[in-house]
Amino acid sequence: MYPNLYYFFKDAFGVDWNFLHFVNSFGFFVAVSFIISSIVLTKELKRKSKEGIFGPTEEKVVVGKPASVNELLINFVLGFVLGYKILGLFFTKENNINPQDYIFSAQGNWLAGLALGAIFAFIKWRDKNRQKLAQPETRVIRVWPHDRVGELTMLAIIFGLLGAKIFDTFENWDTFLKDPSSFFSMSGLTFYGGLICAGIALWWYTHKHHINFLHFIDVMGPVMMLAYGIGRIGCQVAGDGDWGIYNAAFKTAPTGGVFPATLNDFNATVAQQSAYFAGNSTHHAFFPKPGFLSFLPDWVFAYDFPHNVNEAGVPLANCAGKFCTHLPVPVFPTSFYETIMALILFGILWALRRRFKIAGMLFGIYLIFTGLERFLIEKIRVNVKMHLLGIEPTQAELISVLLIIAGVVMILILNRKNRAGTTPVKTS
Template sequence: MLAKELRRKSKEGVFQPTDETITVGKPASIGELITNFILGFVLGYKILGLFFMKNSLSVNPQEYIFSSQGNWVAGIVLGIFFAALKWKEKDKQKLAKPETRVIRVWPHDRVGEITMIALIFGLVGAKIFDTFENWDSFLKDPSSIFSASGLTFYGGLICAGIALWWFARKHKINFFHFVDVLGVIMMLAYALGRIGCQVSGDGDWGIYNAAFKTTSNGGVFPATQADFQAAVTANADFFSRHELHHAFVPKPGFLSFLPYWFFAYDFPHNVNETGVKLANCSDLQYCNHLPVPVFPTSLYEIIMCLILFGILWMIRKRIKIPGLLFGIYLVLNGIERFMIERIRVNVKMHFLGIEMTQAQLISFGIIFAGIAMIIFAKTNHKNIQPTSR
């Protein structure tokens, strides 16, 4: 989608290519061989190493990837293989006398670079912000900063945004047109990312919905306040370690066609292994579910963000002022996140006497930034160059 939109903008004359000088016909350099060896070694050591481990089916993939475990032989063999492939590729292209050529590179040719920068700085930023959001937990276990769990979207958005601004500036890509493209794509990416949260049960869920109850084998059914209190009493050990934020929201009559799990879900077999053991599960891992179902906020965000993506996608060609579409994205994103935080489980903080989550506080900032962007774009668009010339 990113390449498609960048290509469309290029055809409209918004983006221009940059010239880069490359040398062809040279044999593989020591640096290229070492880089390919390292890549092959890491893949062999970790990925192939997993298959050579005893009891590999019982290994926790997240813990394994972030651990020092692996297979040295598999790593070295695959590293040599990758280095040999690079040497052979360069040997086929080798010329008696290497030539210097100038090539034209368009923004849509750089999608791989853009994706990697967004990935690396997005993950780093998401982890840093999650650490600050859960500072007390971090102080108790500083090693959690290396854990694969716990990622804050806004941290990734801010850090990746700064890195991509630098990238656009370096390659003379008009930043305002560039972020207009990114805003639409990020709304889609966020919706798709929440699918992973929903199906894995990674803890990104809402507060308890006391209008529903679970069975020992999993599954959700309507309940009364008395049922809720009984579940809390029966699972006193679990609730002594978890906050009991809840609401009583039965299924509305006009939405009777929707399943119960749309309003409350117990996240059976969740990857966090949070809750109590399922009666019919004999596996060694992932046998837990929540004793009281919660609002599946990740499911709500999938739906809301897909709708918002559809709106942005429909209006993207009509908006000609650079930066305006990104401002609209920021406002919609901030409003969506602020609303969902009202029923999400998250650490509360006090700001100017108001209790809110870090995400809600940042949402306010994102909304105001979006409004400022819209005003700036409308009042200064004549001064913003339409191309990267």
């Protein structure tokens, strides 16, 4: 496991670059997922615009004005914050610094903040000065949906992360009450919370800018599935706790690594590590590696997540310092499974995207796919149980079922409206 990029570069290239401590592996892959998804989103919006599905909107802008004091001040403040905090992390001399603790503390580099603030303000002044006219003019410009991908991405990031954190907080309310500062940690994010909150924000934005929402969500379905698959790579690499229940068919070596075992070995480990298991579930399954999959490594079926970012588990032998733990019994690497499933489902959605003539149908299929995928993985995934009408579903299972139902209902309604001639039809 690589909790942050420092450990990856040290292991892969033998370099000791202290500033990489602040680049968490999970956050890095989340950023990669947004970047790649933005590229795919732009490509699809352009395709639909060429096919006449999306059109531009006209906006009035004033050109030729010099930079105002407010514009310069806003850019200076933005540059100062980034320099004080982000560049400050690059220049810090502390080892094993916790990025979240640093970001939400008063620590920072004043010189870097002032310098970057001045640079940001100068860039804004220079750009405005280059476009300055003797007499400022009001012009009408045409803005296409693909021109708004930057704004759409920022909305998805802000409301997606906020929603993911809010839903996780409700799911783990007792933990939040004990430590309210945990809300500001990047660990513990509920995907469905992000999906719901980002969806509401994007609906508002598309309505405001006259972008057909049904056509838009058809584009977003494959994009979100792709983003989810890439983001789960970060969960696997960092070992952030999004793993499965114990696989009692394997056991863990003291120095890390897994190998086949018996159920007696599992029971013996639980007894030997009674202090650890006293506060942790022993929910497990016994699933040996099938013979027809013997070519796959053991960690595909059970993994002990050594050096995980949560520092969960028991101490690793011959390891000292931070991130020196692993799980005493290996678990199903569900984040790895979800990456594979999500990328396969993305491929299916991508292949189907030109086939449907009714706008919104592809997104209905996405809802069914994403709900079914998560519902199935919850059967072997560690999660908080809810007490509801005599059953104990997880929050994700409940939302998964609702998404599947929503997808089916959406497809039926769109079909009915299409027969009645009231549903937008794709021209592709």
